[in-house]
Amino acid sequence: xxxxxxxxxxxxxxxxxxxxxxxxxxxxxxxKVGPLAGSVEFAFDPQGEIVCxxxxxxxxxxxTACAGLIRRKAPTAALYSLRILDTSQRADLRxxxxxxxxxxxxxxxxxxxxxxxxxxxxxxxxxxxxxxxxAAGLILVAAAHEEGLTSYPAAFPEVIGVRGGTFSQLHxxxxxxxxxxxxxxxxxxQRLCWLGGREVLMGGxxxxxxxxxxxxxxxxxxxxGTNLDTVRRALKANALPEQNQHLHPPPLPQRENPFNWLRxxxxxxxxxxxxxxxxxxxxxxxxxxxxxxxxxxxxAGKDAGETLGSTACGLRIAPxxxxxxxxxxxxxxxxxxxxxxxxxxxxxxxxxxxxLERRMHVFSFGPVPKTNYGDLHEKAQAHGLxxxxxxxxxxxxxxxxxxxxxxxxxxxPVLGVFGTSSSQGKxxxxxxxxxxxxxxxxxxxxxxxxPHAELFGMDLVFPSGYDSPLVLRLQDYAxxxxxxxxELCQLKQPDLIVVGAQSGTIPYEPEELNTCSPASLAFLxxxxxxxxxLVVNSIDPEEYIGDTIDALRVxxxxxxxxxxxxxxxxxxxxxxxxxxxxxxxxxxxxxxGHLRRLEDCFGLPAISILSPTGQERMxxxxxxxxxxxxx
Numbered sequence: 001x002x003x004x005x006x007x008x009x010x011x012x013x014x015x016x017x018x019x020x021x022x023x024x025x026x027x028x029x030x031x032k033v034g035p036l037a038g039s040v041e042f043a044f045d046p047q048g049e050i051v052c053x054x055x056x057x058x059x060x061x062x063x064t065a066c067a068g069l070i071r072r073k074a075p076t077a078a079l080y081s082l083r084i085l086d087t088s089q090r091a092d093l094r095x096x097x098x099x100x101x102x103x104x105x106x107x108x109x110x111x112x113x114x115x116x117x118x119x120x121x122x123x124x125x126x127x128x129x130x131x132x133x134x135a136a137g138l139i140l141v142a143a144a145h146e147e148g149l150t151s152y153p154a155a156f157p158e159v160i161g162v163r164g165g166t167f168s169q170l171h172x173x174x175x176x177x178x179x180x181x182x183x184x185x186x187x188x189x190q191r192l193c194w195l196g197g198r199e200v201l202m203g204g205x206x207x208x209x210x211x212x213x214x215x216x217x218x219x220x221x222x223x224x225g226t227n228l229d230t231v232r233r234a235l236k237a238n239a240l241p242e243q244n245q246h247l248h249p250p251p252l253p254q255r256e257n258p259f260n261w262l263r264x265x266x267x268x269x270x271x272x273x274x275x276x277x278x279x280x281x282x283x284x285x286x287x288x289x290x291x292x293x294x295x296x297x298x299x300a301g302k303d304a305g306e307t308l309g310s311t312a313c314g315l316r317i318a319p320x321x322x323x324x325x326x327x328x329x330x331x332x333x334x335x336x337x338x339x340x341x342x343x344x345x346x347x348x349x350x351x352x353x354x355x356l357e358r359r360m361h362v363f364s365f366g367p368v369p370k371t372n373y374g375d376l377h378e379k380a381q382a383h384g385l386x387x388x389x390x391x392x393x394x395x396x397x398x399x400x401x402x403x404x405x406x407x408x409x410x411x412x413p414v415l416g417v418f419g420t421s422s423s424q425g426k427x428x429x430x431x432x433x434x435x436x437x438x439x440x441x442x443x444x445x446x447x448x449x450x451p452h453a454e455l456f457g458m459d460l461v462f463p464s465g466y467d468s469p470l471v472l473r474l475q476d477y478a479x480x481x482x483x484x485x486x487e488l489c490q491l492k493q494p495d496l497i498v499v500g501a502q503s504g505t506i507p508y509e510p511e512e513l514n515t516c517s518p519a520s521l522a523f524l525x526x527x528x529x530x531x532x533x534l535v536v537n538s539i540d541p542e543e544y545i546g547d548t549i550d551a552l553r554v555x556x557x558x559x560x561x562x563x564x565x566x567x568x569x570x571x572x573x574x575x576x577x578x579x580x581x582x583x584x585x586x587x588x589x590x591x592x593g594h595l596r597r598l599e600d601c602f603g604l605p606a607i608s609i610l611s612p613t614g615q616e617r618m619x620x621x622x623x624x625x626x627x628x629x630x631x
Contacts, residue, residue, distance in 0.1 A: 005230075005237035007222050009171040014074025014217040016224070020103045020111045021070070021210075022096065023063030024089060025055070026081035030193045033067050037078035042095045042102070050098045059087045061194040065202070066114050066210035068193030073171070073214025074221075080108060085115065093122040096153075097129045100140070104133040109220045112213040113142035113159070114206035116151035123152055130158040134228050139216055143209035144181040154209075155180045158228070160216070160235070164188065164208035166493060170408045173212060175239035183235065185211040189495045191413055191626075199530065201413055201495060201626045258454065259285065261361055261386055265330040266290040268321045268351060270299055270307075272423065273334050273365055273452060278304045278313060280431045283456050290324030291317050294339065309585070309610075322354060330386075331355035332455070333364040335467055352376050352387065361386040365451040367469035390451045390463040397472045400483050407486035410497070412445070413626040414485070416529030416558055417500040418520065419536070420548050425566045425609045426535045429618075430500040431456065432609070433533075436619040437496070445494030447485065447527065449502045459488050464519055465502040474522050481526030496626060499527040506551045508544060524556040531625055533618065534560045535609070538569045538586065538594045542601050549602065562621045563598050563606040564614075567591055 018037065028036045041055035058064045058081075067079055082103060084095040096115070103111050111133070117123075130140055130153055144163040145151035154161035161180050164187015167173065174184040187208030194200045219234045220226065226234075263286050267274045270293040281288055293299045305313030318324045325331070333351050340347035348366065355362050356379050362368075368389050370377050380387035415433070419426045427450045434456070437444045446453075447460040454461045462481065464470055472480065485497060501520045532552050536545050549560045568583040569590070586594075591608050598606035605621050607614030 003223075005223075005234040007219065007234065007238055009073075009215065009218050009238070012074075012218040012221050014077030014214070014221050017074065017077045017110065017217045017220045018080060018106075018108045019070055019074070019077045019213065019217050020080040020082050020099075020106075020108045021063055021067050022082045022084055022099045022103075022111060022113050023058075023066055023115065024060040024085040024087075025058035025063045025083040026067045026079065027058040027061075027064045027193075027195055028056070030064055030068065030197050032193050032199075033064060033071055033079070037080050038106075039081040039083070040102075041083035042098050044092070044095075050094060052098070052102055055083055056081075058195060059083070059085065060089050061200070062089055062114070062206065064194060065192035065200070065207065066112055066213075069207055069210035070112060070214045070217065073211070074217035077217045077221075080106075082111075089115075091115070093117055093119075093126060097122070097126050100126075100129040100133050100138075100153075104129075104136040104138045107136075108138055110139045110141065110213060110216055112210055113140060113153060114209045116142060116145060116154050118145060118149050118151050126153060127156050127158070130156050134158045137225065137227065139220065139228060139231050141209055141213045141216055143205040146205055150180070160212070160228075160232070162205065162209040162212045164203065164205045169240075171215060171238075172240055173215065173235075175236045177236060182232075183212050183239075184208070185215075187211070188493070189412075191411055199413070199626070201623075258388075259363075262286045262330045262363070262455075264289040264328045265332045265363075266292065266321070266324045266328045267332050267334070268292045268324075269294060269297075269334055269336065269339060270304065270317055271334045273450065274332075275308055276427055276431060276450075277332070277452065277455070278315070279308055279310060279428070280435065280456065281313070283431060283435060285457065286330075286455075288315060289328040290326075291315050292319070292321045292324045293317050295319035321351060325355070325358050325360060328360060330361040330363060332452070333362060333366075335366050337366060337467065349373065349376065356380055356383065356385060356387075359383060359385065362388070363455070364389040366467045367391065369469075389469065390454060390461050391469045392462065392472065394471060397476060397480055400480055401476065403483075405483060405486055407483070407490040410485050410489045410528075412489060412494055413496045413531070414527060414529045415496060415498050415622060415626075416524065416527060416532040416552075416556070417498065418505050418524070418532050418534055418548075418552060419501070420504050420534070420540050420545060421537055421570075422503045424535050424537055424570075425564070426500055426502075427453075428609055429533060429535055429564050430498055432615050433498050433619065433622070434458075436615060437498075437622075440619070440623075442495045443492070445485075445488050445492050445497040447481070447488070447497070447499045449500055449523070459492060460484050462523075464523065474518060477519065477522035478526035481523065482528070485527060499523075499529060505548050521551075521555055524552065524558070529556060529558045531561045531622075532556075532558045533562050533564055533622070535564045535566075536598070538565055538590075542597075545598075545602065560602075560604060561625050562618055563602065563604050564609050564618065565591075565594060565598070565606065566609050567611075 084091040140159040142154035163181040165184040185208040189203040300319035336347040446458040448458040595606040
């Protein structure tokens with residue numbers, strides 16, 4: 001009777017299976033690789049003879065990356081390092097042949113070969129070694145050539161050849177019966193273990209082979225001592241369905257554009273949140289048709305771009321909202337509560353009512369609850385208009401928490417943007433990263449906490465800043481955010497995810513409760529960034545910056561890799577008995593002086609947020625940290 005080869009991979013760990021990795025070596029000190037069952041290298045002695053000797057360490061990082069992927073799927077398998085590659089990841093074919101023969105003699109169960117050759121010299125001896133290994137019960141898994149050329153040993157019938165594809169499932173792969181590269185496993189850009197305990201961002205057939213080797217280790221655990229034919233039967237039985245067997249899987253359902261009705265918008269008032277819409281208009285899927293701001297604030301008549309210290313954008317700020325509503329379909333309404341209190345008017349109601357009368361949609365930064373503004377919602381609905389504000393309904397939170405963690409864990413790097421205070425440019429940093437990473441061809445997933453994050457196409461919005469409509473409990477932040485990032489990773493399959501927090505991270509002084517930011521710490525725990533960009537103020541005490549860096553590292557286990565600073569210096573101002581924080585433009589020498597001080601004090605790169613060279617440096621630092629060898 002034919003056995004049932006269908007397996008529950010999640011119930012298997014690779015226990016008792018001996019896996020050899022023929023590569024550049026393995027670094028056992030990496031926390032996600034761990035101890036090895038054995039470590040040797042194959043090399044030529046002075047007489048030109050091949051020797052096998054004890055050796056530890058990894059010469060390039062490639063072997064550690066493959067070992068980490070195998071360990072991810074088969075955490076209790078016994079790993080053996082068989083080093084043949086040098087620092088340039090090259091080796092004589094005779095060393096590969098010797099390593100395969102040695103592995104067979106040591107009763108290993110599985111050999112990962114994330115390497116190969118397209119040259120014909122020595123192929124006969126290599127195939128003979130593969131045949132002997134399979135006869136001894138050793139399963140060989142090898143990577144196909146990146147450009148589709150015939151590569152050995154992957155093309156040998158005695159070897160399971162693997163090429164890369166795109167998968168969201170942890171144990172997902174395709175099986176192509178009769179093809180030389182019979183398996184397609186996850187080979188797209190992914191997070192990999194590397195030298196020095198780091199992780200990098202890289203992809204390729206090498207890592208697809210390692211992914212499949214992890215699955216074969218689970219098969220060998222489920223069916224101890226099975227031969228190559230049995231392993232192939234199990235691979236075929238557990239592969240994704242037949243209709244999905246193509247190199248590029250069917251496109252995932254696209255995220256619906258929630259603003260397909262927004263084409264030409266007017267902005268009112270021109271507060272700091274609106275500045276990002278003008279500064280990063282190239283990231284918006286709509287056009288800004290006009291801007292208005294109350295006459296008493298001194299901006300009327302000025303070019304919006306020039307008020308930001310940038311180049312003119314051709315949009316003059318009008319003193320009245322109604323004068324810019326012509327030829328626009330949407331009002332983007334900023335926070336008007338403080339302005340309304342000063343004028344003793346309900347500016348939120350008046351502005352929305354004006355827009356609806358002119359048959360315009362409304363996107364409000366602040367909440368417009370139906371309990372107080374039900375008549376406006378009814379009027380918008382009656383005219384087929386949208387009246388929206390960013391929110392996370394309680395029902396959505398409850399449903400997310402009820403199904404969590406349904407999606408696999410986040411397997412791509414997460415970069416966090418945190419700060420030492422409010423109003424210092426954290427959202428600007430997020431948009432710069434978005435623009436620059438997209439320009440370089442990276443697929444960016446993003447979670448923003450500003451109300452207009454969704455307007456920029458960010459995948460998730462968690463509006464936890466000023467005038468937040470959120471009603472979920474603080475203890476629900478972490479599990480909710482973790483679940484949403486998992487879903488984002490599964491749906492979009494980004495190369496990396498950028499998340500940005502609100503306000504400061506820790507209080508200036510313990511007794512100053514108004515500066516404490518428990519929401520930021522809950523956000524840190526929920527998003528679990530792998531590294532952080534910390535935004536600081538020029539006036540921040542060095543001790544406080546150091547404490548914030550330590551808090552990110554201790555609470556979130558996220559190292560700060562760069563400091564970013566605004567070109568505006570904060571100053572305490574007082575007029576007629578009222579005090580507030582103002583900002584003053586620093587000259588270039590002051591900015592440079594502060595940046596040098598930060599770098600000398602903390603040993604981290606420090607950049608000015610609006611400096612073009614600083615922006616490029618920031619992105620270089622991020623990519624260097626996550627993908628040093630891939631860029």
